[in-house]
Amino acid sequence: MDITKEIQKRRTFAIISHPDAGKTTLTEKLLLYGGAVQLAGSVTARKNQRATTSDWMELEKKRGISISSTVLQFEYAGYRINLLDTPGHKDFSEDTYRVLTAVDSVVMVIDSAKGIEPQTRKLFEVCRQRGVPIFTFMNKCDRPMKDPLALLDELERVLGIGAFPVNWPIGDGFDFRGVYDRQTSQMHLFERTVGGKYRAPVSVGGVDDPAVRGQLDDTTFNRTVEELQMLEHAGEVFDDAAVLAGKSTPVFFGSASNNFGVQLLLDGFLKHAPGPKGRFGVPSSSGSGTPAGGGNGKTAEGGTPNFITPEHPHFSGFIFKIQANMDPKHRDRIAFIRVCSGKFERDMTVHHSRSEKKVRLSSSHKIFGNERETVDEAYPGDVIGLVGHDSFGIGDTLTADPKILYKEIPRFTPEAFSYLHNPNTAKFKQFRQGLDQLLQEGVIQALYLRDSAAKIPLLAAVGPLQFEVVQFRLESEYGAVSRLEAAPWTVVRWLPVDMTEDELDALSLPTGAKLAYDIGKNPVVLFQNEWSANYFGETNRNTPLSALPAQTARD
Ligand SMILES: Nc1nc2c(ncn2[C@@H]2O[C@H](COP(=O)(O)OP(=O)(O)OP(=O)(O)O)[C@@H](O)[C@H]2O)c(=O)[nH]1
Ligand SMILES: [Mg+2]
Numbered sequence: 001m002d003i004t005k006e007i008q009k010r011r012t013f014a015i016i017s018h019p020d021a022g023k024t025t026l027t028e029k030l031l032l033y034g035g036a037v038q039l040a041g042s043v044t045a046r047k048n049q050r051a052t053t054s055d056w057m058e059l060e061k062k063r064g065i066s067i068s069s070t071v072l073q074f075e076y077a078g079y080r081i082n083l084l085d086t087p088g089h090k091d092f093s094e095d096t097y098r099v100l101t102a103v104d105s106v107v108m109v110i111d112s113a114k115g116i117e118p119q120t121r122k123l124f125e126v127c128r129q130r131g132v133p134i135f136t137f138m139n140k141c142d143r144p145m146k147d148p149l150a151l152l153d154e155l156e157r158v159l160g161i162g163a164f165p166v167n168w169p170i171g172d173g174f175d176f177r178g179v180y181d182r183q184t185s186q187m188h189l190f191e192r193t194v195g196g197k198y199r200a201p202v203s204v205g206g207v208d209d210p211a212v213r214g215q216l217d218d219t220t221f222n223r224t225v226e227e228l229q230m231l232e233h234a235g236e237v238f239d240d241a242a243v244l245a246g247k248s249t250p251v252f253f254g255s256a257s258n259n260f261g262v263q264l265l266l267d268g269f270l271k272h273a274p275g276p277k278g279r280f281g282v283p284s285s286s287g288s289g290t291p292a293g294g295g296n297g298k299t300a301e302g303g304t305p306n307f308i309t310p311e312h313p314h315f316s317g318f319i320f321k322i323q324a325n326m327d328p329k330h331r332d333r334i335a336f337i338r339v340c341s342g343k344f345e346r347d348m349t350v351h352h353s354r355s356e357k358k359v360r361l362s363s364s365h366k367i368f369g370n371e372r373e374t375v376d377e378a379y380p381g382d383v384i385g386l387v388g389h390d391s392f393g394i395g396d397t398l399t400a401d402p403k404i405l406y407k408e409i410p411r412f413t414p415e416a417f418s419y420l421h422n423p424n425t426a427k428f429k430q431f432r433q434g435l436d437q438l439l440q441e442g443v444i445q446a447l448y449l450r451d452s453a454a455k456i457p458l459l460a461a462v463g464p465l466q467f468e469v470v471q472f473r474l475e476s477e478y479g480a481v482s483r484l485e486a487a488p489w490t491v492v493r494w495l496p497v498d499m500t501e502d503e504l505d506a507l508s509l510p511t512g513a514k515l516a517y518d519i520g521k522n523p524v525v526l527f528q529n530e531w532s533a534n535y536f537g538e539t540n541r542n543t544p545l546s547a548l549p550a551q552t553a554r555d
Pocket of ligand 2: 088
């Protein structure tokens with residue numbers, strides 16, 4: 001009973017979009033509302049954390065972009081909110097996609113002047129495939145924006161999703177006056193705040209309220225009334241079932257940097273967003289060997305095989321992110337786990353899927369940007385950070401019931417390759433240690449050429465900005481300067497994991513192609529181009545190639 005109540009309190013969501021739409025700004029503003037509530041209570045220690053930015057990494061501050069996803073947990077209106085800010089740049093999409101496996105819904109931020117941009121569209125596709133409910137925030141209404149009706153149309157046309165405007169903008173750009181809440185029939189008038197530091201003051205009233213009417217010129221007033229009538233006429237109603245199925249998105253307008261519409265979004269989101277959902281596990285090879293469903297097509301509770309509900313009596317969760325050196329004072333690594341079922345208690349002993357060993361989880365934290373606080377218990381929906389386990393990797397399951405195994409983490413095909421040299425032999429230890437850590441975090445992948453005596457790591461990235469992050473972090477966190485050298489390949493394909501060394505020797509590769517191993521010692525072929533990879537595929541039909549990394553290590 002207790003646990004059901006805790007589960008119902010949790011809301012876990014990610015903020016996604018194309019770069020620069022305002023995710024981090026919105027995140028910070030959501031905290032202002034969440035944090036302000038905490039200030040009223042006893043948790044005054046939190047006060048300074050309002051200054052904590054979601055972009056805490058040095059390189060992020062320098063570049064003004066998000067490079068890594070950030071977890072923030074706060075209480076608001078009786079809810080325990082786990083919020084994940086994600087990077088928008090496509091080179092970091094591996095991190096963003098991993099985060100999407102850990103959430104129950106998303107807020108999609110759109111720059112109202114630009115409409116739906118390519119990366120938003122890609123991320124939306126992932127959400128749709130996963131059936132994740134989507135809430136939309138049309139940001140930057142304080143700047144000249146596209147016609148709001150055209151924006152709704154774009155959502156429907158480009159994304160193929162129904163759009164229900166929960167509120168409606170009044171004017172835009174310099175003439176932006178606020179939003180009309182269609183649920184309560186009230187106008188929220190906008191006042192600019194200096195630097196957007198404080199909660200924006202809002203005055204509220206109906207359309208015909210003289211105080212409101214007096215703020216609007218005739219053109220703006222008439223246009224708003226006309227648009228609202230058109231929306232009423234269209235007769236769409238808020239359809240919770242369609243939202244939960246990811247078929248329709250509630251739309252909120254506002255301006256994150258001005259704190260405007262942020263509270264309406266937060267309240268509207270909490271009213272309709274789903275709590276923690278159950279997840280499918282896969283049959284585990286460890287434990288008793290029987291899948292969670294008992295193998296008879298039904299679980300003990302009578303559900304679908306291996307479907308693990310949050311109320312499942314045993315604790316389970318999976319690691320979706322690893323981050324080292326978040327706090328320069330500690331220099332340790334945190335494994336972020338999404339709790340999926342049961343109750344987590346600090347010091348509990350659980351089964352770790354990768355090592356198939358029992359581990360005791362004694363160092364568990366609640367995370368707030370790069371700040372942390374010991375947490376003694378956690379419930380489904382919570383994201384907690386675990387410290388002190390070097391064997392933990394991304395995708396690992398931790399559970400009190402060894403029969404549960406999650407396979408949630410998506411894999412990506414690298415498309416950019418570059419050697420990473422260590423020019424300073426005296427710093428070899430730091431270089432190696434730093435690189436190993438970054439590889440474990442999944443910041444980048446590394447390959448090693450098969451016939452090369454010098455073990456120079458060949459970095460393999462989804463996008464070239466990842467190289468920059470590796471170099472920057474090696475230097476700033478490990479004191480190791482590095483040098484990149486362009487490599488001639490653009491395509492990597494994984495070979496069957498069970499190929500023997502003799503079989504590898506016997507392969508006849510196209511010109512310029514090379515054999516290499518990934519860090520799990522799985523064999524791969526590097527090709528100069530797609531054509532060469534296809535040619536090899538056609539002439540070696542008995543040796544199937546895979547564009548995705550092998551899931552299991554050879555040793
Ligand atoms: N005018 C205006 N600018 C805004 C608003 N919200 C955000 N911005 C600005 O837009 C820029 C990008 O904001 P961020 O919050 O860093 O964007 P992001 O989506 O987190 O970007 P990435 O994480 O790099 O993908 C910053 O300069 C913000 O100040 C808004 O409501 N109005
Ligand atoms: Mg950001």
